[in-house]
Amino acid sequence: MDCKAFLITRLPMRVRQTNRANIIIFLVALAIILNALFNHLLFSHNGLRELVEPGNRFPAFSMKLIGGREVVNRDFAGKPALYFFFANWCPCAHLSAKFIKKAFEENGGKNLAVYGVGIQDSRGGYGEFVKKHGIAFPVADRGGDDLADSIGIRTTPTLVFVDDAGIIRSYFMGKIERYEQVENGLHAIMKRPQPPVSPATEKIG
Numbered sequence: 001m002d003c004k005a006f007l008i009t010r011l012p013m014r015v016r017q018t019n020r021a022n023i024i025i026f027l028v029a030l031a032i033i034l035n036a037l038f039n040h041l042l043f044s045h046n047g048l049r050e051l052v053e054p055g056n057r058f059p060a061f062s063m064k065l066i067g068g069r070e071v072v073n074r075d076f077a078g079k080p081a082l083y084f085f086f087a088n089w090c091p092c093a094h095l096s097a098k099f100i101k102k103a104f105e106e107n108g109g110k111n112l113a114v115y116g117v118g119i120q121d122s123r124g125g126y127g128e129f130v131k132k133h134g135i136a137f138p139v140a141d142r143g144g145d146d147l148a149d150s151i152g153i154r155t156t157p158t159l160v161f162v163d164d165a166g167i168i169r170s171y172f173m174g175k176i177e178r179y180e181q182v183e184n185g186l187h188a189i190m191k192r193p194q195p196p197v198s199p200a201t202e203k204i205g
Helices: 003-047 091-107 123-133 144-151 180-189
Strands: 062-065 070-072 081-086 113-118 139-142 158-162 168-173
Touching: 081 091, 081 180, 091 113, 091 123, 091 180, 113 123, 113 144, 123 139, 139 144, 158 180, 168 180
Parallel strands: 081 113, 113 139
Antiparallel strands: 062 070, 062 139, 081 158, 158 168
């Protein structure tokens, strides 16, 4: 092929291919930049802070449960609590729900307060989640995002283990794959009964 033919046929095609590749690279880079900017704005909005470290007090809150009842901090006075932050769109939250149900069934009532806290979703989505998994423990469908923001929670699912004095003892973030991952947090907040101590035998003689 002579130079003239190359300039007429091949060169425009190569220029178009190069331009297309540059456009794709540009769009990918722009998407990364916009995503980083969005996350920065999202996490800095309304004074969001880093995750509250264990050893600090669980923040004050007011939430409404599915059904309309309001819950506040005083409802948890003197009782350890497990908070399950979830969203209906989150596959890992669905896979983890059975372990939270087990924690409630084995330790609920007087020994442990278990609460679901819906975040990053709609009230209808929270209701669908509860219905799908047959959840019996209380679930908040309003106020959860404010509570999550005050703690610094940005991921679902997240478990927060709080002792009977209202102090955060540990977190677990991400999909729960075995019940022991929940039990580890429960051991940190629940007072287990001590085995009876045998009375000392009096030595005679």
